[in-house]
Amino acid sequence: MKKYIVAGLLVWMPLAVTVWVLLWVLNLMNGVFDWLLLAVSAVLPLSAQTGLDELRRIPGLSVLVMVAGLLLTGMFVANVFGQWWLRQWDRLMGRIPIVKSIYSSVKQVSDTLFSSNGNAFREAVLVQYPRAGSWTIAFVTGRPGGEVATRLGSAEHLSLYVPTTPNPTSGFFLMVPRSDVMPLQMSVDEALKYIISMGVVAPPATAAASPAAAAPLPLRNRAG
Structure with a gap:
């Protein structure tokens, strides 16, 4: 019985987690959409607010509006004029106390x-x-x-992120000498799958996995 329960759990767990993530994203979009409608209704007359209430009842409208908003924003900031407005916005956010520290930190990480x-x-x-x-x-x-x-000395070091498993969104930040790091031929996506699966889903072996290639090698040069 235990074997069958585990087998059934392995079938349904990926689907359950996928549905949970999609519902979380959908609720987030619905919340932002409701906030936008609330902001619009504050400047409209009472006669026009009935139509806004009807928009809330249309299924999937919040997703379409949010995707369209992201698309239009990306198209806007992709040109010179949009880049100028984005710099002005960043400068404005950088002058607001408390907000500037949070905004600048999140922007640096996301960029x-x-x-x-x-x-x-x-x-x-x-x-x-x-x-x-x-x-x-x-x-x-x-x-x-x-x-x-400067404190680390003349030896070249690398900044590394060591993720936890099975949740790679948390982890540890390390600074280690380049000579102590062994490069891998697997892609980042393959490495993430390997970590999330706790080593169960192993990437396919490559020529670099032979014993001759097991010694630490210099990493590929990168701008950093």
Whole structure:
């Protein structure tokens, strides 16, 4: 009976988690859409607010509006005029106390993670953690800079993100010598699947997985 229950759990768990994530995203979009309708209704006469109430009852409208809004925003900021307005907006947010620290931090992280010119999560590597002889998969996020780089000395170091399993959204930030890092040929997506599955879903073996290639090698040069 235990074997059958586990087998049934393995069938339904991926679907349940997928539905849960989709419902969470849908509720988030509905919340933002309701907030937008509330802001619009504040400036409209009472006679026009009845129509806004009807919009709330249309299924899927919030998703279409949010996707269209993201698309139009992306098209707007992709040109020179939009870039100028974006710089003005960033400058305005940077002058508001408390808000500027949160906004600037989130913007730096999001630009690093999602920008096509960024270096975050561009390469999977092996590193010894949490002790020598114990290996784990990490992602290169760049190189230490500023005072930290000065304190670390002349040896080149890499900034690494070591995710936890099965939830890779939390983890540890390490700065280790480049010579202590072993590059991997697997893609970032394959490495994430390997981590989330707790080592069950292993990427296909490559030529780099041979014993001759097991020694730590210099990573590919990257702007960082």
